[in-house]
Every structure is written in structure tokens, then in C-alpha cells.
Amino acid sequence: MKSNLFRLTILILPVVASSTLTNSSTGEQATFVTAPERPAFTLWALGDPHLQTDLDSDPPYRSLEAAIKDSRLGGDQGGESFKWDISIITGDYTGRLQCPGDRDGQDLIDQFDQSGADPNYFYGSIKSMQGGAVSRL
Numbered sequence: 001m002k003s004n005l006f007r008l009t010i011l012i013l014p015v016v017a018s019s020t021l022t023n024s025s026t027g028e029q030a031t032f033v034t035a036p037e038r039p040a041f042t043l044w045a046l047g048d049p050h051l052q053t054d055l056d057s058d059p060p061y062r063s064l065e066a067a068i069k070d071s072r073l074g075g076d077q078g079g080e081s082f083k084w085d086i087s088i089i090t091g092d093y094t095g096r097l098q099c100p101g102d103r104d105g106q107d108l109i110d111q112f113d114q115s116g117a118d119p120n121y122f123y124g125s126i127k128s129m130q131g132g133a134v135s136r137l
Contacts, residue, residue: 044071044084050095051107064089064108068115090125 020031046067054063074081093108094100112119 042082042084044082044087046087046089048091048095049089049093051093051111052104053095055107062111062114065111065115068112068117072116085121087122088125089122093124 020029022029046064049064049067051064054061070076070079071082071084094104109119112122
């Protein structure tokens with residue numbers, strides 16, 4: 001089962017050094033820039049985790065936990081791990097029309113705990129995208 005989570009990495013690369021080489025026979029110049037191997041700051045953006053609909057599927061799928069583990073350890077289908085500094089989770093956490101309840105919050109806590117990630121590095125912006133009268137507050 002594929003998760004609906006995605007990765008968006010914003011790279012901020014400071015220039016460490018630059019040098020210009022001149023070809024003595026043609027006079028052409030080339031500038032080379034050296035940057036650090038790892039970006040100075042990486043933001044990982046996740047959208048619409050839909051924890052409840054993933055957990056209610058057959059078999060149940062812990063999509064947020066799987067995405068976090070993939071980022072730290074690499075994917076089970078060969079994807080590489082990647083480093084990130086903070087994560088923003090946007091959209092709908094449940095995948096349902098009703099407002100999240102206590103069970104939804106506990107499932108979120110459980111998936112953070114099982115992933116081994118510090119939940120203090122995740123920031124959320126929650127909104128139901130399904131529309132309709134039920135989702136309006």
C-alpha cells in the first residue's frame with residue numbers, strides 16, 4: 001500500500017568558496033562553487049496523513065510512522081534515507097468528514113512514539129479538505 005505522504009525538501013545552500021579558472025589558450029573562464037555536502041537547513045513537508053483511513057484499511061497501515069522511519073532508515077523498497085531539520089504536516093490528519101477525536105490524537109502520539117522521532121520537530125497546520133457542512137467550524 002502506498003502512502004499519500006510526500007516529501008518536499010527546500011535546500012538553502014550557503015556558498016563556501018568559489019574560484020574562477022581561465023583557459024590560457026582560449027581565454028574562456030569557468031567559475032566553480034563549492035557548497036557543503038549537506039544543506040544548511042532542510043524542511044520536510046508532509047501533506048494529508050489520513051491516519052484513521054490508513055489504520056482502518058485492510059491490512060491497517062501506519063502511514064505517518066512508516067514515512068518517518070523511511071526518512072530515518074530508508075524505504076523498504078530501496079529508497080534512501082534523508083536528513084531533515086524540521087517537518088511541517090499540513091492538511092487532514094483523519095481522512096474523515098468529522099472533527100478529530102481522542103482516538104485520533106492517541107493514534108498520532110502512538111505513531112510518533114513508534115517511529116523513534118522527536119515530535120517536537122513536527123509542526124502542524126490542520127484543515128479538512130473534504131468540504132461540506134460537517135467540516136465547517
